Amino acid sequence: MPIINITNCPICSSSNTSKAFDAVDHFSTKETFPICDCTSCGFRFTNNFPSEDSIGRYYDSPDYISHSDSKSGLINRLYHFFRKQMLKKKVNLVSKQVGPEQQLSQKALESKYSKKTKSKDNIRLLDIGSGTGYFLNAAKERGYTVTGIEKDSNARDYAITNFALDIKDEQSLWSIENDSFDVITLWHVLEHMENLNEVVAKINSILKPDGVVILALPNHNSHDAKKYKGYWAAHDVPRHLWHFTPDTVEKLLGKHLFNIIKQKTMPLDAFYISMLSEKYRGSGSLTQYIKAIVVGTVGYLLSLSDINNSSSVIYIAKKARK
Ligand SMILES: [Zn+2]
Numbered sequence: 001m002p003i004i005n006i007t008n009c010p011i012c013s014s015s016n017t018s019k020a021f022d023a024v025d026h027f028s029t030k031e032t033f034p035i036c037d038c039t040s041c042g043f044r045f046t047n048n049f050p051s052e053d054s055i056g057r058y059y060d061s062p063d064y065i066s067h068s069d070s071k072s073g074l075i076n077r078l079y080h081f082f083r084k085q086m087l088k089k090k091v092n093l094v095s096k097q098v099g100p101e102q103q104l105s106q107k108a109l110e111s112k113y114s115k116k117t118k119s120k121d122n123i124r125l126l127d128i129g130s131g132t133g134y135f136l137n138a139a140k141e142r143g144y145t146v147t148g149i150e151k152d153s154n155a156r157d158y159a160i161t162n163f164a165l166d167i168k169d170e171q172s173l174w175s176i177e178n179d180s181f182d183v184i185t186l187w188h189v190l191e192h193m194e195n196l197n198e199v200v201a202k203i204n205s206i207l208k209p210d211g212v213v214i215l216a217l218p219n220h221n222s223h224d225a226k227k228y229k230g231y232w233a234a235h236d237v238p239r240h241l242w243h244f245t246p247d248t249v250e251k252l253l254g255k256h257l258f259n260i261i262k263q264k265t266m267p268l269d270a271f272y273i274s275m276l277s278e279k280y281r282g283s284g285s286l287t288q289y290i291k292a293i294v295v296g297t298v299g300y301l302l303s304l305s306d307i308n309n310s311s312s313v314i315y316i317a318k319k320a321r322k
Contacts, residue, residue, distance in 0.1 A: 002051040006036070010196050010242070011252050014040035019047075023230060023237045026280035028058055033237040041251055044220060044243035052194045058238055059152075074289075075275060082268045087138045090187065093264070094139065097212045097316055098123055098183045126181045126206070128199075129189030130167055133159025140165065147181075149173050173199070176206045185214045188312070191240045200256040204319060213258065215315045216266060221245040223299035223309045224274050233276035234311070246307055246315075253317050262316040265303040270311035271296035 008015050016039040022032040023046070034047045050058065123144050127136050130148030132155050140146045140163070148167040150156045159165045184203050193199050203213055218234035219225065220243045225232045235243065244252075250260055274292035283291060296311075303310035 001054045003048050004051050004194065006045060006047050009038035009041060009043050010045065011043045011248060011255060012038060012041040014038055016040050020044065021230065023235045025058065025237050026231065026233070027236060027239075028060070031238075035235065035237070035243065041248065042245070043248045043251070044245075046237050046241050046243070049238040049241055055238065074285075075279070078275070079272065082272060083134065086266075086268060087135055090135055090185075091138050091142050093314070093316075094125065094144075094183055094185065094214065095142065097214065123183065124181045126176075126184045128173065128184065128186045128203075129192070130159060130165075131155050133163045133165045133167065135185070135187060136165050136167075137163040144183075173202060176202075178205045179208045180206045182208055182211045183214065184211065187216045188218070190215055191217055191242050191244065194241060196242060196252070197256070200252060200258075204256050204258060207319060209319060211319070212261075213317050215249070215317070216312055217244045217249060217315070218269075218273070219245055219308070219310055219313050221308050222270070222311045223302050224270055224277065224295050224311045227295050227299075228274070228277040228281065231277050231281040233273045233280060244313075246313055249313070249315055253315070254320075257320045258317040259320050260315050260317045263307045264314040264316070265300065265307060265310040266312040266314060267296070267300040267303075270299040270303075273311050274299075 006017070009017060017036045018039055019034045020037045021035055023035045025031050025033065033049060035044060036047045037044050049055065125136075125139055125144045125146045126149070127139075127146065128149045130136050130150045131152075133148060133150075136146045136148050136159070146165065148156075148159060148165055149170060149172060150159065150167050151170040153169075156167045156169065159167045184207055186203075190196070190199065207213060218240070220232070220234070225234065234240065246263060253260060271292055274295040275288060278288040278292050299309055299311055307313055
């Protein structure tokens with residue numbers, strides 16, 4: 001199996017890296033992978049992970065719900081409930097960042113859209129890692145012109161069949177022309193992508209000059225990460241290659257000429273990740289939920305005053321002015 005061994009930090013290129021600990025693939029194989037830190041810039045990454053061509057089998061599990069629609073089991077049912085709430089929040093978040101409504105008051109907005117006018121159809125949205133297409137469909141229903149990129153052919157087919165969406169394969173990203181999109185979203189996707197720098201650079205070039213990129217990423221400095229340590233579900237090795245914090249995201253985006261304009265907490269992620277972490281730790285089913293609610297609530301409250309406590313962070317960035 002081809003293995004990717006990283007000797008230089010993907011963000012700052014320093015060769016000063018050291019192993020932080022061995023993380024277990026709790027989700028699927030129970031194999032361990034070293035998690036390393038760059039001692040120069042603090043970036044954390046999984047090392048010796050399977051290459052893009054061979055990592056597929058680590059995603060093969062009936063439990064992998066990112067791309068499935070299983071509604072059995074409490075975790076899956078909660079996931080579907082959360083997803084519905086999150087879809088609404090995500091599209092609202094996009095609407096706040098792009099388009100004419102940026103300048104309009106809420107009252108003006110309400111009257112503008114009260115007759116179900118779809119005046120956003122000239123706003124082009126690209127979702128990278130669009131999965132089964134629920135987010136893109138919600139954005140389409142709100143009038144955006146949407147395109148998705150998805151590596152998994154089953155998920156792609158699902159989105160095309162169920163929502164008639166325009167979804168392309170992973171390679172299509174590289175043939176998108178410059179200045180094509182007003183908004184590009186990656187919801188928990190960048191941490192999975194092997195060619196990190198190339199992807200962020202490409203996003204910068206295909207984004208229009210005033211466009212926004214919205215990235216959601218786990219934060220390994222969060223309250224729940226510190227609480228669960230080796231059992232923290234968002235380490236998710238070897239599927240998560242890169243482990244971010246607000247500080248290292250700023251460094252990565254700055255390197256590719258982006259300025260972060262806003263950071264937001266994702267409270268539901270804290271509960272979901274805590275619940276999975278409790279499961280990996282072997283807590284009984286009832287204690288699992290109670291403890292996860294406690295950890296998730298404390299983390300959420302702490303994140304209100306300091307984003308560094310947030311389990312996942314949404315970063316909203318714009319291109320730096322040349
Ligand atoms: Zn570094």
